[in-house]
Amino acid sequence: MSNHLKNIIRFLLFILVQVFVLNKVPPLHQFIVPYLYFLFLLWLPFSTPRLFLLGIGFVFGLSLDFFTGTPGLHAAPCTLIAYVRPFVLNILIPKETAEIGYTEPSLKSMGFAPYALYISLFTFIHHGYLVLIEWMQFGDILFFLGKVMGTTAVSLLLIAVTEMLLFRKGKFRTNAA
Amino acid sequence: MKNIFLFIRNYFTLLCFVVLQITSMVMLSKSSDAHDAFFSNAINEVTGKINKQYNGFYEYFSLKEVNRQLVAENAALKNKLNNYIIAPDSTQRLVVDSTVTDTIGRYRKFTFLPATVIGNNITLQNNFLTLERGSLQGVKKGMSVISPQGIVGSVIDVSDNMCRVMSVLHRSSKVSAMLKKDNNAGSIEWDGENPEYLTLKNIPKSAKITIGDTVVTSNYSANFPAYIPVGTIAGKTADPASNFYTLKVKTATNFASVQQVYLIKNVRFAEQTAIEAKVMKINE
Numbered sequence: 148m149s150n151h152l153k154n155i156i157r158f159l160l161f162i163l164v165q166v167f168v169l170n171k172v173p174p175l176h177q178f179i180v181p182y183l184y185f186l187f188l189l190w191l192p193f194s195t196p197r198l199f200l201l202g203i204g205f206v207f208g209l210s211l212d213f214f215t216g217t218p219g220l221h222a223a224p225c226t227l228i229a230y231v232r233p234f235v236l237n238i239l240i241p242k243e244t245a246e247i248g249y250t251e252p253s254l255k256s257m258g259f260a261p262y263a264l265y266i267s268l269f270t271f272i273h274h275g276y277l278v279l280i281e282w283m284q285f286g287d288i289l290f291f292l293g294k295v296m297g298t299t300a301v302s303l304l305l306i307a308v309t310e311m312l313l314f315r316k317g318k319f320r321t322n323a324a
Numbered sequence: 325m326k327n328i329f330l331f332i333r334n335y336f337t338l339l340c341f342v343v344l345q346i347t348s349m350v351m352l353s354k355s356s357d358a359h360d361a362f363f364s365n366a367i368n369e370v371t372g373k374i375n376k377q378y379n380g381f382y383e384y385f386s387l388k389e390v391n392r393q394l395v396a397e398n399a400a401l402k403n404k405l406n407n408y409i410i411a412p413d414s415t416q417r418l419v420v421d422s423t424v425t426d427t428i429g430r431y432r433k434f435t436f437l438p439a440t441v442i443g444n445n446i447t448l449q450n451n452f453l454t455l456e457r458g459s460l461q462g463v464k465k466g467m468s469v470i471s472p473q474g475i476v477g478s479v480i481d482v483s484d485n486m487c488r489v490m491s492v493l494h495r496s497s498k499v500s501a502m503l504k505k506d507n508n509a510g511s512i513e514w515d516g517e518n519p520e521y522l523t524l525k526n527i528p529k530s531a532k533i534t535i536g537d538t539v540v541t542s543n544y545s546a547n548f549p550a551y552i553p554v555g556t557i558a559g560k561t562a563d564p565a566s567n568f569y570t571l572k573v574k575t576a577t578n579f580a581s582v583q584q585v586y587l588i589k590n591v592r593f594a595e596q597t598a599i600e601a602k603v604m605k606i607n608e
């Protein structure tokens with residue numbers, strides 16, 4: 148399966164799972180909202196051009212917004228992730244691995260510690276920004292922190308489960324593809 | 325001039341990022357008041373179709389609950405039928421008027437239209453429902469929506485066959501409501517925290533409130549008929565700075581399982597909102 152096709156299918160799957168499974172989970176607590184969809188952006192190949200990545204991030208967030216009826220709410224954090232991602236990846240992976248290495252970020256291609264840092268950093272950025280916009284007037288600092296922390300914890304748990312369920316064999320970048 | 329071009333070329337990605345951020349913020353701030361500006365018919369129809377497919381499956385899981393609600397409502401309606409009332413004696417005659425307009429000039433102010441819920445959300449800060457009824461079936465913006473148990477929200481966007489409803493679980497939703505026992509009116513809002521509880525504001529401290537009192541819609545609302553259940557009082561706090569209570573209200577409607585709703589049309593909705601808007605303008 149070509150890389151593009153795989154990513155298009157992932158795009159649709161992540162949106163549908165978020166809208167029809169995770170958003171339907173009855174709220175256990177006011178702090179806990181299960182978010183997983185942004186993992187799609189974190190899994191995009193290393194070689195995606197930066198402008199293209201920005202575009203994908205915006206469109207991806209917006210398509211989730213069409214379902215939830217809040218145009219722009221998820222698009223903004225997704226664009227932020229897409230913008231910051233190349234900088235963080237540059238810091239986290241040694242130059243030589245990036246040159247000859249794998250196609251996309253995964254446990255195998257980056258190693259456990261850098262990958263865990265990469266995932267948790269972006270989960271935190273995403274939720275922090277999302278809750279900030281959603282709550283807009285930044286009223287109660289405790290509520291804000293609680294919600295960001297709670298949501299981040301649940302998301303990290305979900306991502307860990309996803310990584311275990313869908314173990315991605317790190318594919319080497321070849322000239323043939 | 326050359327420097328400007330150089331600057332733009334060097335920071336093109338950053339500029340794009342900033343533009344996209346601003347776009348999302350503008351869309352977000354516009355969406356609450358002028359919803360239709362961005363949500364064009366086309367997008368509504370597409371997401372509506374997908375929602376409908378999903379709901380086709382989901383409906384099976386809540387059939388039992390929907391049945392229970394319908395039976396309860398049927399029973400309540402049957403109790404109201406005049407057939408079951410026996411006149412005490414033959415000197416009094418019970419006359420039932422079934423025409424829309426009768427000779428004394430009474431008219432039917434509210435008409436009901438049943439609709440199926442095909443999209444629903446309760447986990448966000450701003451929640452919407454999608455119903456499978458649109459302008460072709462006579463749905464208009466501003467019509468109110470109730471479930472067999474109580475109020476649900478009001479219509480904010482209509483396409484040909486679907487409409488989008490702002491649930492009362494929306495941070496900018498506001499509905500006029502009153503205590504059933506003494507008609508003290510206030511407004512129902514949502515603080516965005518727990519979908520099982522709403523907030524009732526502006527009830528004067530002179531009102532005697534006990535936990536468990538019923539809250540219903542008031543007769544001041546333009547789109548909701550009076551005496552539709554809103555919920556029961558679950559807690560009260562007296563605001564020391566003002567003369568009003570802030571009350572916690574347990575919702576009558578179970579928003580997690582709402583499947584069948586009624587759209588209510590007020591024949592004089594346009595007239596009432598127009599005259600109220602006029603007065604607002606004078607006040608400014």
